[in-house]
Amino acid sequence: MSKIYWDKGHGGDDPGAVANGLQEKNLTHKIVEYAMVYLEANYTGFEQRVTRTGDQTLTLSQRADMANAWGADVFVSVHINAGKGTGFESYVHPNASPQSIALQNVLHGEILSAMRGFEAIIDRGKKRANYAVLRETRMPAVLTENLFIDSNDAKLLKNEAFLKAVGEAHARGIAKFLGLPQKANSAPSQPQQKVSDGKLYRVQVGAFADRKNAERLAEELKKKGYDAIIV
Numbered sequence: 561m562s563k564i565y566w567d568k569g570h571g572g573d574d575p576g577a578v579a580n581g582l583q584e585k586n587l588t589h590k591i592v593e594y595a596m597v598y599l600e601a602n603y604t605g606f607e608q609r610v611t612r613t614g615d616q617t618l619t620l621s622q623r624a625d626m627a628n629a630w631g632a633d634v635f636v637s638v639h640i641n642a643g644k645g646t647g648f649e650s651y652v653h654p655n656a657s658p659q660s661i662a663l664q665n666v667l668h669g670e671i672l673s674a675m676r677g678f679e680a681i682i683d684r685g686k687k688r689a690n691y692a693v694l695r696e697t698r699m700p701a702v703l704t705e706n707l708f709i710d711s712n713d714a715k716l717l718k719n720e721a722f723l724k725a726v727g728e729a730h731a732r733g734i735a736k737f738l739g740l741p742q743k744a745n746s747a748p749s750q751p752q753q754k755v756s757d758g759k760l761y762r763v764q765v766g767a768f769a770d771r772k773n774a775e776r777l778a779e780e781l782k783k784k785g786y787d788a789i790i791v
């Protein structure tokens with residue numbers, strides 16, 4: 561059972577960055593809630609907790625301590641940037657473990673590609689910083705900065721569908737990193753098959769540790785006239 565610890569950046573007395581009629585804490589709370597609902601709906605084999613179930617005030621160290629005390633397997637802290645820039649960036653600690661870097665890689669890719677479903681978003685890069693929640697947590701830990709609240713980016717941050725997509729991308733990234741099994745009736749990845757009469761059914765025919773074997777089976781299916789994708 562994998563343990564996932566979510567950190568909603570800011571809350572209570574600390575709204576985080578404020579601009580364009582938006583408060584960072586409201587956005588980060590929504591993104592994390594969308595992520596948690598999506599994990600619950602589509603995956604098994606995990607438990608998840610969150611630093612704030614409501615709008616409590618918590619110090620950075622309290623949040624890291626809670627994740628450490630629970631023995632979390634991953635820690636993800638969700639933020640919105642400020643400083644009149646544009647785009648997406650993610651952080652690990654300067655002394656990050658290889659697992660933290662692997663988590664950053666998968667999260668960064670998932671989130672950026674979900675954002676780019678809405679608009680051409682600038683990739684500000686996979687960065688490192690000595691942030692307390694990254695320094696004090698003892699498990700793979702990543703902090704995401706999801707666009708800028710005080711620039712043109714705000715128009716996407718006012719779009720509920722965008723916040724939902726960003727939350728779901730965080731969830732998919734963690735699920736991939738942990739290798740969480742998908743629930744039988746879920747379709748969490750982007751549909752790639754042709755859709756007829758509005759319904760979409762996925763059929764899995766094989767799961768292989770070796771990509772060559774997957775490619776061999778995909779070739780065989782293609783020869784027989786079936787569309788095949790390797791995930």
Ligand SMILES: [Zn+2]
Binds near residue numbers: 570576577584639
């Ligand atoms: Zn923040």
